[in-house]
Structure formats: C-alpha cells, structure tokens
Amino acid sequence: MKKGNDFFNDVYDVVRQIPAGRATSYGAIAAYLGNKRGARMVGWAMGSSYQEQGIPAHRVVNKTGELSASQLFETPTTMQERLESEGVKVENNRIVNWEQCFWDPEKELH
DNA sequence: TGCATGACGCCAA
DNA sequence: CTTGGCGCCATGC
Numbered sequence: 001m002k003k004g005n006d007f008f009n010d011v012y013d014v015v016r017q018i019p020a021g022r023a024t025s026y027g028a029i030a031a032y033l034g035n036k037r038g039a040r041m042v043g044w045a046m047g048s049s050y051q052e053q054g055i056p057a058h059r060v061v062n063k064t065g066e067l068s069a070s071q072l073f074e075t076p077t078t079m080q081e082r083l084e085s086e087g088v089k090v091e092n093n094r095i096v097n098w099e100q101c102f103w104d105p106e107k108e109l110h
Numbered sequence: 111t112g113c114a115t116g117a118c119g120c121c122a123a
Numbered sequence: 124c125t126t127g128g129c130g131c132c133a134t135g136c
Contacts, residue, residue, distance in 0.1 A: 040118050068118080
C-alpha cells in the first residue's frame with residue numbers, strides 16, 4: 001500500500017486543474033507544494049499510480065517543455081498525440097511555444 | 111546503514 | 124547541441 005501522503009494527493013490535485021491546451025513542469029508543481037527540490041518526487045508520484053488516479057499526466061513535462069515521459073505511456077506517441085489533440089503543438093518530442101503553453105500553478109492557481 | 115535508481119533541474123566543458 | 128557531473132528526496136534491495 002502506498003503511503004497516501006498528502007504530497008501525492010496535492011500533486012494529483014494540481015495536475016487535474018491544468019486546463020486543456022496548457023502544460024506545466026515537475027519543478028513548478030514541486031515548488032507550488034513547497035518542495036522546490038522535489039521535482040523528482042513529483043515525477044515519481046505520477047509514475048507511481050497516475051493511471052489509477054485518472055490524471056492528465058500528458059500535461060506535465062520537464063522544465064524545457066520536453067516530453068520526457070512520452071516513452072512511458074501506452075505507446076511512445078500517446079503523450080504527443082494527446083497534447084496535439086488539445087491544441088498543444090509538439091515537435092521533436094518538445095512543446096512548441098512552450099512559454100505560451102506553460103501553466104504556472106503559483107501564478108495561475110495561487 | 112549504504113548503494114543504486116528515477117516521468118528533474120542546474121551548471122560546466 | 125551533446126556529455127558529464129552534482130544535488131535533491133523517496134523507494135527498494
């Protein structure tokens with residue numbers, strides 16, 4: 001049984017609030033939760049059981065807008081296809097106009 | 111208790 | 124742009 005830490009719940013809660021056509025980074029989520037050094041923990045929490053929580057994990061990428069997790073989805077192209085389906089252009093496994101698509105929980109959600 | 115691993119981030123060469 | 128290294132924190136052996 002997973003520890004069910006609030007950290008997990010908080011991560012999932014933030015990710016669920018990401019609007020379609022937008023995306024955020026692991027570091028941004030970690031910083032919003034107060035764990036500025038916990039970017040890895042965010043990714044760890046996601047990969048741990050995001051499929052069970054029904055989280056739009058495809059809207060979470062690394063700091064450079066790269067789809068670092070695309071290889072972990074159903075198929076290596078699922079993540080990209082989902083993003084493009086929502087209006088987010090992806091090229092070479094990276095989000096185009098990353099600055100525009102970036103959704104900062106501390107700024108947008110606060 | 112120590113070491114290796116990881117959906118990260120930052121920095122140097 | 125590509126490597127290589129360090130720091131971070133939690134988990135597994």
